Amino acid sequence: MRIRATVAAVSGALALSAFAVPAAQATDSATSHRDGAEKVWQAAHTTSSSSGKAAFTAATETAGTPYAIDVTFSNFKIGSSYSVGISNHVAIPVSYTLTHGADVDITASDFETDPYIYKGSYDDPTNILFGDLAATCTPSTSTTATCKGNIDVYPAYGDLMNADAGSWSAGAEAIDWNGQDPDSATYDESKVGYADQGGLATTSVKRYSKLTVNASPEPVYKGKTLTATGKLTRANWETNAYAGYGSQAVKLQFMKAGTTTWTTIKTITGDVYGNLKTTTIANYDGYWRFSFAGTSTTPAANAASDYVDVK
Template identity: 35%
Template sequence: MRTHTTAAVVSGAIVVSALALPAVAQAAERPGVSAGFGDFTAKPAHPNTSLGNITFSKAVINGGKDIVLGVATKKTVIVTYTATSSSGVALTEAFLWQGTDSSSTDTITGSLGTGDDPVCAESTTRTGVYSCEAVFHINAASDLKNNGVAGTWKLFLGGYDLYANASYNDDVATTRIKEASQLTLDATPEPVRKGKTITVTGKLKRANWNDGTYVGATGQKVLLQYRKKGSHTYTTLKTVTSGAGGALKTTTKATADGYYRFSFATSKTTAASTSADDYVDVK
């Protein structure tokens, strides 16, 4: 996956891609015409977020869904968009990035690129209107290690028209890249007499891409839910806040045979998850 440094000659100077990762050794090069962030963001109009006569619109990232990655997830993410120019479109490039200013490596915290140039096809009924598709092959274990954080990522689109004029927009759309989460639950004692106390424990963990492990998620709201035997519907009994190391612990009264589970909705950085249910026999 080409996620890192690309170099281009602009006005006689070598411009390093603004979305280069700190580890230059991870750089990837492709023969032929190479359009990286440096080609676009080095233009004097920056820090404006867009430049040129190609306009980018109707961008959809991952079908409009969050991108959820565990510590070893390999995921293909499709981005579709429209590029429009009266001068035609010769080539486009797509990047996902984090930061405040795409023109400086000092203000970029994460970057992901495509393995190949996006594919664009001109409309048969509207001259100068191109439907494009970019494919990101993301390997969480390598591409997100020390490269950005969970949360909001921006879509940068750049391109050249048929006269080699560059255009770009560094905030066409946004998506959320989230850490996968894991939930466990254990309800005891089993069996239990009706009216007695059931103790429910568990743990909420989230993916840590830098360490390649799942770590406890502290201070998160988790729902304890119950489904009576023979029913297909869960009801929420209470909300539990995860403690140190993601630990969960609460109690409830035994009423009837049934199943207990924990459910974590989601957060800005961590994806939703639900524990396996645990059946408790009530005597």
């Protein structure tokens, strides 16, 4: 089973809604880990904060709320952009430095740390994504460690809405379970140590795009009109299908046979359904394609080239 964290404000607190998906997408251990990580994250974020750290301190600890531990995060590294289709699992690798106090044993079997990304503000995110498994940490000194992990995205099972495309922020958390089992009926969250920090980096999650081209007639006589048609589509995360990306600027490009350089012939704008059509004059044997530069929510795409013989 797999749990997807959808974050919403409810009665002044953040609540997580979840749904199950086939076990083939994630192991039970991954689900168990993710469930626990999200459960503690929710408890720590029941009070908003603008500090970039979870809104709880030793002075405000109450029953059922995790207590603060001396852990901070820095040197967070994540790729600048990731393209997500409609069915592919995307694992986003990250690394970061974890710094901890002498009283925090990061080598304990029940200590975990996780990277995550969130859409919107740290205080009130609209979506948050964790990894299937906890990060692995290698101690550098007695109080620092280098940690590596993944953030796992499953678009086919509701991880993303179309409005999620674009910029995301990154954070990390640390959990000292202290022998507590979040799945147990006797689970006591007040005995769990926790640290959380947002605003560590930014990345983009984009709707994967596709582009096609067909140049005709084939062959064509020299000096005659060649018509290029095609379509620009992108992933719709809400319908799990590709849909036309309309009214976008797309370049018609040509590469003469025997060369390796693409030349832009003209720039056109697709219709509201993403359909493309234009004409040009054919003078040489070669390859034709459409090329899309991309936007803040959709990555660049090049159509597979179409060779045309000129008589």
